[in-house]
Structures are given as structure tokens and as C-alpha cells.
Amino acid sequence: MRWYHEDVDAENYIKSRIDSGALTYKQIVRLVSAFQRQNGLDADGKPGPITLDRANEVLEPEIKTPVIDLPNLTLDPKEWLYGIDIDHHQKIDAASLDNAPVQFAYVGVSEGTSGRASQDTKFREHLPELLLAGVKSIGVYHFARPSSARLHGPGFGQPLGEAENFAKQWDVADKIVGRLLPPVLDMEDEKEQRS
Structure with a gap:
């Protein structure tokens, strides 16, 4: 006997179960089948x-976070912390760092799960x-593009594989830096970049 009924509204059911954290892998496969049907x-x-594209269309309103206007909030630049992020596209200019109030830095260490771009070369x-x-x-940060699987192949856009890859690079970075x-997570989407 199946644990779900064929006319269950799969979209709303998936949303509510994910929100509650009550889904298992087997249940997700069954729900994906119902959603597909x-x-x-x-x-x-x-x-x-095709399924992911349709799911993204359905979930898009849930994913978009509204911008909250805070008219009475004032920010004092004297209280700001200044930092940089850097990856293989940039070089470090020590002289510039001496002249700027850089208090922290984030370095890109990984992208995707494996292959040519899995590890930042610098x-x-x-x-x-x-x-x-x-x-x-x-x-350190991981550069993720959830829609990259279609462009770069199955090694991209896979959350668990990307997390495992980042964890490996984290260990290397931790040995170099210490604490x-x-x-x-730097999340990018090619669709947004093109528009």
C-alpha cells in the first residue's frame, strides 16, 4: 500500500514536509514521481x-525574499568592518592592503564537486x-551555482557533492591558516547574471 494518495496536492505537500524536516529520501523519490505525474x-x-525547471517555477515565489525597508536605520561607517573576498580572478596587492582598513578576508576555495573547476587554483x-x-x-567560501548542472555537467549543482568538496578544501585551508x-556560501545563478 502506498503512503500517499494519487490526488494529493504534491506541490503543497512537498513544501510543508520540507519545511518541517520530515521527509526521507525514499519519500522524496515517491513525491517526485507524484509531482511528475x-x-x-x-x-x-x-x-x-525538466522536473527541476518545473519545480523551480513552482517554488520561485517561496524562494524570493522580500526586501525590507528600514527608514530609521542609520549606519555609522566608523563602526563598519572592512573585508575583501578574493579568488583565482584576483591578485593580492600587499601595498593596497596596508593602505586600506581590511580587517578580514574571505578566499574562494571550491566550486562544484569535481573536475576542472572544483578547487580554486590560487x-x-x-x-x-x-x-x-x-x-x-x-x-573561505564555496562558489555555488545551482543551475550549473545543465551547463557544466552532473558534477555541478549537486548540493551534497558540493558540500563534500568544500569540506575537503576547508581542511586544507584550516591547516594553512589555523582558525x-x-x-x-556564494550562491550564483547564470540566469540572473545574463539579465
């Missing part, structure tokens, strides 16, 4: 590109350079 797709339980150089330049608070700032 209800949207006229092949019901194989595997969230391929992070092993950037970390010691920042330490030599006197930056005492350093963290790292909390991790950061």
Missing part, C-alpha cells in the same frame, strides 16, 4: 532538468599571502 512528465522519480597561494600582509581574520572564520 501531476505535471504531465515521465514519472521516474528522478529530478532531471587559494593555496592567497592564504599565506594574506597572513603575510597582516590580515588576521580569514575565512578560520565561519564558512560562506
